Amino acid sequence: MIRSELLQKLGEGNPELRSEEIEQVVDLFFEEIARQLAEGGRVELRGFGTFSTREREARQGRNPRTGETVEVDAKRVPFFKPGKEMRRLLNED
Amino acid sequence: MRSVGTLTRADLAETVNRKLGFSRSESLDLLEAILEHMCEALKKGENVKISGFGSFVLRDKKERVGRNPKTGVEVPITPRRVLTFRASQLLKDRIAKS
Numbered sequence: 163m164i165r166s167e168l169l170q171k172l173g174e175g176n177p178e179l180r181s182e183e184i185e186q187v188v189d190l191f192f193e194e195i196a197r198q199l200a201e202g203g204r205v206e207l208r209g210f211g212t213f214s215t216r217e218r219e220a221r222q223g224r225n226p227r228t229g230e231t232v233e234v235d236a237k238r239v240p241f242f243k244p245g246k247e248m249r250r251l252l253n254e255d
Numbered sequence: 256m257r258s259v260g261t262l263t264r265a266d267l268a269e270t271v272n273r274k275l276g277f278s279r280s281e282s283l284d285l286l287e288a289i290l291e292h293m294c295e296a297l298k299k300g301e302n303v304k305i306s307g308f309g310s311f312v313l314r315d316k317k318e319r320v321g322r323n324p325k326t327g328v329e330v331p332i333t334p335r336r337v338l339t340f341r342a343s344q345l346l347k348d349r350i351a352k353s
Contacts, residue, residue, distance in 0.1 A: 163296035163303045171292045176285070186275055187285050192308040194262070194270050200349045203259035205267075210290050211338070215350055237351040240309070242340030251298050252313065252336040 209247040
């Protein structure tokens, strides 16, 4: 499923809404999650999962093409942990 | 880093209400519908890709031997399907820079 298919499904379920309105809601939803993560926070969606960030320490990496050693700076990376219900949903049969 | 806490459905619905003008209950219903449609696709075995945000990717794990960390006893871990999230480069960059 891609974003446009999600928009289409939401449109079918909400015929009273204009497609632009649905698009705004979907964009705001993902934008708010992204913004919260960028600010260092978490987003917990019960049943679906939790978005958070984790620290990665600086390390020595290697350019896979040249084999050259490069310093990789410490950074924060996004992290997602599926919720219990989600894990069950995926393994139902 | 300062702690900015945890957002939930209610907080996201509040933002939809404030920024787009839908009622609170309508906002909550719409967010729930987004999650439900994503769950439905994942349940059918489809990955979900949201451009600019990231992809929810399913992986099928084979059976393997695990260990009870408390007792050290080996136990088989049954084959299962797991969900991973691959953030888009855009999201990775935003978070790395912050």
